[in-house]
Amino acid sequence: MKPVRRFLVGVVAAACVATVTPAPAQAAVNPVLAAPYLYQWGNKPNGVTVMNQTGIKAFTLAFILSDGGCNPAWDGSRSLTGADATLIKNIRAAGGDIVPSFGGWSGKKLGQFCSSPAALAGAYQKVINAYQLKAIDIDIEAQEFENATTQDRVLGALKIIKTNNPGVRTVITMPTERTGPNTWGKRLVTRAKELGTPIDVWAVMPFDFGNGGDMFAYTKSAVDGLKNHVKSTFGLTDDAAYRRSGLSSMNGKTDTNETVTPQNFRDIVGWANTKHLARVSFWAVNRDRGGCSGSGSDCSGIPQASYEFTKALTKFTG
Template sequence: MKTNPKRLGVLGALTAALLAAGGTLGATAMEVSGPRAAAPQGAVEKLAGAPYLYLGWGDPQDATTVMSKTGVSAFTMAFMLSSGGCTPAWDGQRPLTGGVDERTIDAIKAAGGQVQISFGGWSGNKLGPSCSSPEEFAGAVQQVIDAHGPDVVDFDIENTDELEDYAVQDRILQGIAIVKENNPGVQAVVTIPTSISGPGGAGARLVTRAAELGTPIDNYTVMTFDFGGSDMVADTISAARGLKDQLKAAHGWSDAEAYAHTGISGMNGVSDVGEITTPEQWTQIRDWANENGLTRFAYWAVNRDRGCEGGGVTSSCSGIAQEDLAFTRITAGF
């Protein structure tokens, strides 16, 4: 049975464990000192709750049916990868246009919905290492924007090839700046792993480095799962507060400004390391995010938003007793 592709394999578990423990990674020559560039200021657009929908995995739910049943108006479509070199393709193998992904995006838009497109994730060949320069990386992203017109581009930077290789991390951050310059109406999000106290190691470095480079990132989202939590409400809030404090330190923002650049991406039901998030807990997390002015709210994944019990993580259900589409209905309330 195929497991969660965002956290596939032993290496992924070891990486998550290191970050959860607050481990650090050695600096490289790509890290430079010097004054930080001015951080982007101004109002940040609150994004509609947008759970991940992955058409290359398990038994994906029909997007427009989900919209009509739950009231959700946006999806984060996963994952845009490399099909060889710096050429983007859905899941690294489905065509950029003309396939099920394009048909789904067109249907979502026709139904009045919005689309976020996620680059990266855990498994597969990433564009960050495959593109040779920030300009080439930005060009690959531009192909996707031109093809699908997303409201948001989400850079899910968690695999060691992108997160822990600081030359690649810098390439992505510099590429995002080019993308934003060329597409000021498209929101740029980075999604990164976290410990219960906030991003650690390479994730913390990304937050600081983005500020140093002046990369205009609209939202930093922490993946609040696979960090060994015991109380998923308290631990998720703790992780988000940790990110908020890092953003304050990096940019000189107030609490409100930092929260306005913060997002949460959870995992419904049973996580890869056995944590359990129930619909009741997800509601509490959503309400806290709304009350504190966070601007992105997502979870992995709509594919799993069905009830089942036992058997651990599967591609088509949450591993807990729940009403079908319960997490999506809750997310629609963000």
């Protein structure tokens, strides 16, 4: 009986081995593609909760600013090792990822307080190292945007970053007019070519044009204007230029009382898929709920379901 038992045990063990298959590897999250902005003031939704309720996999975390010198800090005051680091860790543990955004409309910008491209690259590098990043977003506005010296400093720094971190994707997000980038925006793209700075994604913010209007139509027009300038500057085809272009909308009421409706945004996402844009985002998850009037930081100012814009963004595939 002992030989038979050994044979049966061997057969059972072999069968068990044969039927066990390894779990499929989790696909890497592209933190650039579909990553709405999430900020840590006012209404602060839990990132993991948002992921579980919507299916979104990435966030653009706002903002990295200057602490008064050439040193990066969240909103200019919070350490890279504090609560924001915990938020990033939790999002990644839940299967997601993040891209930090440097700049924004207000506050002290690193591009102003760092004295050279090398110094600014060093500030960017501190954040890349702190979080082992796959991408960074430079939301260039106000004092950084409308200044030739500062534009060149940012582009010089990003060239250094690409040289030292070839796997890190670089995104520049900037204001726009209805027909595409303004003079400063066009200069920024052109100077990137002249300086040899390899920007992976150029994105415009198609809102705050003025009171009212068809925001879906305005968004398409603004992105097309961006695409056309990227195309002519770098000698690309339409398809290749679209694949290096993107947008960041604003959900609900904008600062100038325009309205981006949930249907507008669903249409934007659908159109962006047909053009294979590199990025679609919006400002912001914190506002992705109804219950207030006018433009605010805690809700959209329009009737909507909770996280309606975030859910729509999960349909963007690039």
